[in-house]
Amino acid sequence: MLGAHAPLRPPSSVTVSSLRFLxxxxxxxxxxxxxxxxxxxxxxxxxxxxxxxxAVEFNYSETVFVFPARSSAETRHVRIxxxxxxxxxxGHPTIGTAHALVATGEVMAAxxxxxxxxGEGVGPVPVRVLLKNGVPVxxxxxxxxxxxxxxxxxxxxxxxxxxxxSPDDFLGGDYAPAAVSVGLPFLLAPLRSIDAVKRARVAGxxxxxxxxxxxxxxxxxxxxxxxxxxxxLPAHVRGCDVRARVFVPGLSIPEDPATGSANACLAGYLAxxxxxxxxxxxxxxxxxxxxxxxxxxxxxEKANGxxxxxxxGGSTVLMTEGTMTLR
Numbered sequence: 064m065l066g067a068h069a070p071l072r073p074p075s076s077v078t079v080s081s082l083r084f085l086x087x088x089x090x091x092x093x094x095x096x097x098x099x100x101x102x103x104x105x106x107x108x109x110x111x112x113x114x115x116x117x118a119v120e121f122n123y124s125e126t127v128f129v130f131p132a133r134s135s136a137e138t139r140h141v142r143i144x145x146x147x148x149x150x151x152x153x154g155h156p157t158i159g160t161a162h163a164l165v166a167t168g169e170v171m172a173a174x175x176x177x178x179x180x181x182g183e184g185v186g187p188v189p190v191r192v193l194l195k196n197g198v199p200v201x202x203x204x205x206x207x208x209x210x211x212x213x214x215x216x217x218x219x220x221x222x223x224x225x226x227x228x229s230p231d232d233f234l235g236g237d238y239a240p241a242a243v244s245v246g247l248p249f250l251l252a253p254l255r256s257i258d259a260v261k262r263a264r265v266a267g268x269x270x271x272x273x274x275x276x277x278x279x280x281x282x283x284x285x286x287x288x289x290x291x292x293x294x295x296l297p298a299h300v301r302g303c304d305v306r307a308r309v310f311v312p313g314l315s316i317p318e319d320p321a322t323g324s325a326n327a328c329l330a331g332y333l334a335x336x337x338x339x340x341x342x343x344x345x346x347x348x349x350x351x352x353x354x355x356x357x358x359x360x361x362x363x364e365k366a367n368g369x370x371x372x373x374x375x376g377g378s379t380v381l382m383t384e385g386t387m388t389l390r
Contacts, residue, residue: 080389082106082117085167089159090321090349090357090377093299097357097380098321098350100159101126103387104169111149113389118144124316127156129164137182138170147315151184152246154323154359154375158202161190162379165199172197183207185246203360203376204323206245210331210373215240215250217273222252225269226284226310232259237336238287243328245373249309250274251325251332254286257306261352265310265317275313284308285329285347296348297356303348305329320350321357323375330373334363341365 083104091097101121106114106128118126130140141160143150161179164170170179172194179190179202186207193201215222222240223230233240234253241251254260263284285307293301307329309322319325326347334343343363350357357377364372 080105080109082387082389084385084387085163085381086121086123086383087159087163088380088382089155089162090323090359091299091380092358092378093297094380094382096297096299096350096355097377098125098155098319098355099123099382100156102156102160102163103128107131109389114142115144115149117387119146122146124311124319125150125153125156127160129160129169133182136180136187138180139164140182143183145311145314145316147313149184150247150314152188152207152324154204154325154327155321157181157183157188157190157204158323158375158377159379161192161202161204162199163381165192165194166381172199199379201376201378203362203374206327206373206375208245209370210328211244212332212335213242215242217250221269221273222250225266225273226252227264227266228254228259228262232256232262241332243332245324245327245331247324249325249328251328252284254284255288257286257288257290260284260286260306260308263308263310265312267312270312284310287333296351300348300351300356300358303346303358305345305347306351307347307349308352309349318353320353320355321359321377322349323359323377326359326361327373327375330361330363330375331370334365334370337363337365339365340367 085102087100088097089100128142133140143153143156165172176193181188188207190204192199219230219233238253309319309325347359360376362374
């Protein structure tokens with residue numbers, strides 16, 4: 064009889080998985096800016112292939128899957144995927160997930176801060192979440208691995224070709240390009256001006272020829288200068304020390320709006336070139352050219368001229384909550 068249909072049920076041979084998810088904007092206090100992140104719960108029994116397909120479905124730079132802790136050293140275990148593959152560590156999924164766990168009560172917090180330890184491919188990553196009136200307002204991770212730096216094997220002329228720039232746009236000497244990794248490798252390419260940062264474009268053919276498959280296959284571009292006129296910038300990224308852009312074509316991310324791992328590399332790179340000990344701090348604006356302005360606070364701790372710790376922090380805004388049903 065019309066209007067009296069029984070509810071549709073999947074065939075008994077079909078397994079149904081219902082996954083809760085959140086989305087967030089990370090490294091920003093303002094909605095619709097920063098780096099988008101999908102956080103998925105309940106995927107414990109799903110194979111890696113399905114996790115990868117879910118990451119492709121969201122099509123954010125990263126999707127993180129939250130699992131129970133695998134040891135007493137972890138608060139939760141996570142796996143991180145880009146649309147192109149799995150990562151052993153990434154900054155904005157780490158920051159955003161720790162914030163979300165506390166904000167939603169998945170991890171109970173009292174007082175002004177709580178330490179959330181996320182198990183990742185590189186090992187346990189501690190994240191200090193700061194709260195105000197019981198609500199998380201920012202988070203700061205400490206990298207599990209200190210930056211490893213190597214001289215760049217790519218000439219300035221080749222790097223200029225890859226980034227569609229002139230060799231004259233690049234700094235040299237102490238600030239020459241370098242390959243740096245904290246578990247994910249980047250080629251740091253210091254430029255002379257904000258204008259050069261704005262003009263940078265990855266030339267796909269040149270990247271394929273010179274960088275694909277190399278140790279530092281994901282070039283990061285940054286400048287150590289401020290805009291002459293910051294009035295056109297969103298308020299939350301004004302007054303930063305560094306303007307950055309990150310291109311990651313090898314992981315199906317043409318450009319990333321906020322990259323914690325790359326900025327951890329940058330903190331180590333800058334600290335090595337700063338002739339004093341203590342806690343060194345910089346504020347980085349990234350994603351401006353994409354319309355996803357992000358602010359990352361980076362720190363390097365040095366003692367007796369030796370790097371002791373790298374920290375990256377910022378704010379997160381939770382955006383949506385929903386359920387994904389897989390049949």
